[in-house]
Amino acid sequence: MADVTLLVLVSLNRFGIAGGQFHQIVLPWACSRRAAARHFGVSESFAVKLLQRASKLKTLRPARQGRPAGSRLDTHGAFLVAQVEARPDITMPEPAARLVTATGVGAAPAVLSRFLCRRGFTYKKR
Structure with a gap:
């Protein structure tokens, strides 16, 4: 059920509702990651990779990009x-x-x- 909950968060984020915060939304059914991806209109690979990242890092926030701050000087x-x-x-x-x-x-x-x-x-x- 946790996988479905996270996909609801991503779906809400796409429309600017969640604002990067975790909100627990429980759906009345249990389904696989791929079925949830089809339900919310995102690609299956996106759903699988996102949930792998969420289970590993415990966050949905994107990684920081660019070089580290500071200078060699x-x-x-x-x-x-x-x-x-x-x-x-x-x-x-x-x-x-x-x-x-x-x-x-x-x-x-x-x-x-x-x-x-x-x-x-x-x-x-x-």
Whole structure:
């Protein structure tokens, strides 16, 4: 009966009613995953895969997509900030070269510029 209940949730989600929350709806009959898929108008493979995922992860929410948050420069942030604070008018190729020699981590000047801008360092003309 749990399989049928989960498919009702998916069917309601398709119409924007459930909002990603679990609501228990009990149907008056018991049926297979494939029969429930036919009843709710979704493909059989979708129903089977969704219920496998739900039984394994205990949620119907989709997995997070994309690369993990953060940057490989996060661990060297103090070094880069010190370089810019020592010389506020430094050009980006200079800290890029110093980063390679000091840590072995290479980064393009544009990447360093975006990294420092996110931390509040912007170039100001005098």
